Amino acid sequence: MKLTVDQLHITLENKAILREVNLEAAGGDIVGLVGPNGSGKSTLLRTVYRSLRPADGVVRVGGDDVWELSARAAARRTAAVLQDAGTTTGLSVTEIVALGRTPHHGLLGRDGPEDREAVAEAVARCGVAPFAHRDYATLSGGERQRVLLARALAQRPRLLVLDELTNHLDIRARFELLHLIRSTGITTLAVLHDLDLAARLCDHLVVLHEGAVVAAGPVLEVLTPDLLRDVFGVRGDTERHADGVVRITYAAEPLDLDRETEPAER
Amino acid sequence: MAVGALLVVLVAVMVAAVSIGAVNIPVGDVWGILLHHLTGRGTTGDPALDQIVWTFRAPRVALAALVGAGLAVAGAVLQTLVSNPLADPVVLGFSYGASLGAVLVITLGGAALGGLGVSGAAFVGALAAGALVFALGQRQGRLAPTRLVLAGVAVGYVLLSVTSFVQLLATPTELRTVMFWMLGSVAGAQWSQLPTVTVVVLTSTALLTLFGRRLNALLAGDESATALGVDVNRLRAVLLVISALLTGTVIAVAGGVGFVGLMIPHLVRLTVGADHRRLLPLSALLGAVYLVVVDLLSRTVNRPNELPLGILTALLGAPFFLWLLRRNKGLDTI
Numbered sequence: 241m242k243l244t245v246d247q248l249h250i251t252l253e254n255k256a257i258l259r260e261v262n263l264e265a266a267g268g269d270i271v272g273l274v275g276p277n278g279s280g281k282s283t284l285l286r287t288v289y290r291s292l293r294p295a296d297g298v299v300r301v302g303g304d305d306v307w308e309l310s311a312r313a314a315a316r317r318t319a320a321v322l323q324d325a326g327t328t329t330g331l332s333v334t335e336i337v338a339l340g341r342t343p344h345h346g347l348l349g350r351d352g353p354e355d356r357e358a359v360a361e362a363v364a365r366c367g368v369a370p371f372a373h374r375d376y377a378t379l380s381g382g383e384r385q386r387v388l389l390a391r392a393l394a395q396r397p398r399l400l401v402l403d404e405l406t407n408h409l410d411i412r413a414r415f416e417l418l419h420l421i422r423s424t425g426i427t428t429l430a431v432l433h434d435l436d437l438a439a440r441l442c443d444h445l446v447v448l449h450e451g452a453v454v455a456a457g458p459v460l461e462v463l464t465p466d467l468l469r470d471v472f473g474v475r476g477d478t479e480r481h482a483d484g485v486v487r488i489t490y491a492a493e494p495l496d497l498d499r500e501t502e503p504a505e506r
Numbered sequence: 507m508a509v510g511a512l513l514v515v516l517v518a519v520m521v522a523a524v525s526i527g528a529v530n531i532p533v534g535d536v537w538g539i540l541l542h543h544l545t546g547r548g549t550t551g552d553p554a555l556d557q558i559v560w561t562f563r564a565p566r567v568a569l570a571a572l573v574g575a576g577l578a579v580a581g582a583v584l585q586t587l588v589s590n591p592l593a594d595p596v597v598l599g600f601s602y603g604a605s606l607g608a609v610l611v612i613t614l615g616g617a618a619l620g621g622l623g624v625s626g627a628a629f630v631g632a633l634a635a636g637a638l639v640f641a642l643g644q645r646q647g648r649l650a651p652t653r654l655v656l657a658g659v660a661v662g663y664v665l666l667s668v669t670s671f672v673q674l675l676a677t678p679t680e681l682r683t684v685m686f687w688m689l690g691s692v693a694g695a696q697w698s699q700l701p702t703v704t705v706v707v708l709t710s711t712a713l714l715t716l717f718g719r720r721l722n723a724l725l726a727g728d729e730s731a732t733a734l735g736v737d738v739n740r741l742r743a744v745l746l747v748i749s750a751l752l753t754g755t756v757i758a759v760a761g762g763v764g765f766v767g768l769m770i771p772h773l774v775r776l777t778v779g780a781d782h783r784r785l786l787p788l789s790a791l792l793g794a795v796y797l798v799v800v801d802l803l804s805r806t807v808n809r810p811n812e813l814p815l816g817i818l819t820a821l822l823g824a825p826f827f828l829w830l831l832r833r834n835k836g837l838d839t840i
Contacts, residue, residue: 291729291733320730322727322729322730324728324730326725330725330779331722331725331780335779335781339722339723339725339726339734342734342736
């Protein structure tokens with residue numbers, strides 16, 4: 241389903257967090273949202289999963305302004321895997337996956353065959369069946385992220401929003417998750433810290449810097465030496481290898497020491 | 507399934523509690539008398555026994571069950587709403603508001619609060635405290651969990667110091683009444699109280715259980731719950747109001763019974779898990795069973811004197827709770 245972010249402005253506590261942000265994702269594409277800490281990536285995601293209401297600008301999913309849809313209707317289109325862990329103590333893995341069915345029911349709704357089917361399918365696809373009856377608190381980081389992804393898939397969404405899904409995971413778990421996301425074919429907007437991972441996973445990249453989009457497009461066109469220097473403050477280059485994967489090579493002395501590490505206080 | 511089993515246990519415990527006392531009445535006679543009054547069939551038999559069963563013990567046992575159920579459900583919901591395992595009607599200040607209202611009327615007379623009785627004053631006190639905590643627990647127009655808990659604790663301390671001050675003005679007889687009230691008792695139960703309490707406890711429990719799926723989503727965290735289509739702020743506001751009304755109603759008739767609202771929900775979570783669609787009905791039933799048993803003990807262990815409920819709820823419950831906690835090694839986050 242198509243995601244369109246149109247002229248978005250967000251101001252929180254008198255500070256401009258996002259300025260004139262435009263973005264598009266459609267057709268099963270995976271769009272990576274990258275940028276240094278504090279560039280507004282998570283804030284942008286919040287506007288997409290209808291947690292933050294913009295004063296200016298529109299976020300459309302499937303052609304509709306998300307704030308014209310009810311909270312439940314929006315959540316039937318968009319699922320998110322976020323970093324707030326909550327206190328899911330006492331829920332089994334299957335029960336956590338079944339939380340994905342929440343937007344499909346009103347107060348009187350009872351679980352039906354469609355719910356069980358959606359949960360079973362998500363459990364199978366994400367490979368969480370081996371620990372389906374364990375307590376979430378006892379799982380490893382990679383297992384937890386697979387459970388949360390299964391919860392999102394049980395929502396049967398047509399847009400996936402992912403916030404740092406692969407943080408703190410070992411290399412095998414990272415690649416497993418990337419493979420899983422690719423295999424769903426769902427249009428995805430993913431915040432990623434790791435540029436190598438972003439280059440490998442994404443069809444397109446959108447670079448946020450101090451609340452504004454400074455570059456957007458195919459990975460190789462976006463991650464130029466200039467951009468690496470200006471936005472991330474490192475020296476490096478990207479090239480597409482013979483296997484089709486875009487890799488970043490950082491310089492022997494990657495730090496641009498003439499640049500201040502933190503932007504000066506304004 | 508578990509609900510049915512606990513329901514059978516509750517009925518058995520209630521009948522036993524009605525039959526045991528200063529005069530022990532055979533269970534068969536108790537059934538006969540209860541059935542006669544509830545269905546109009548059969549005979550009452552001995553009028554003295556009929557009076558003991560129907561006038562004194564039955565309303566008391568029924569009230570204990572309702573109060574236990576109400577406190578346990580309110581505790582379970584509050585723990586989820588503020589995502590804090592220590593939350594209950596006491597921590598959120600409701601109980602201290604009720605105490606202040608009740609103590610004012612006991613020591614200064616009903617005229618002090620515009621002619622309200624002890625129950626009325628306690629109810630108003632609980633809701634006023636709830637409203638204050640609600641107002642102080644907001645940040646930028648949203649109810650913030652940590653802020654709610656801290657506001658509840660702070661408001662509770664202020665109310666407790668005022669209550670303590672008022673107690674200095676009380677006579678020794680009044681002080682004994684105050685103590686019984688603050689530790690909770692259903693000794694004064696009357697049939698006339700039961701319809702209101704029954705309606706409030708049953709409808710709130712049913713209503714809160716309907717919100718069970720959304721409460722489950724809240725366990726995933728506020729942002730994740732939002733992404734699951736839950737209007738978190740509105741859910742928190744609506745359910746806090748229902749919980750405050752429920753708590754105010756049961757504290758008004760039974761006083762400040764502690765520990766039930768804190769412990770029973772955790773007991774149920776540790777045994778059947780945290781899905782609120784099971785947690786809330788089972789907490790209601792277990793809370794009811796527990797308080798009926800505690801009330802039975804409170805009037806039998808030290809005959810002819812009675813103990814306030816609050817002394818036994820913790821004394822009996824805490825060791826069992828700690829034992830259960832030790833058995834569940836995986837649950838380090840509780």
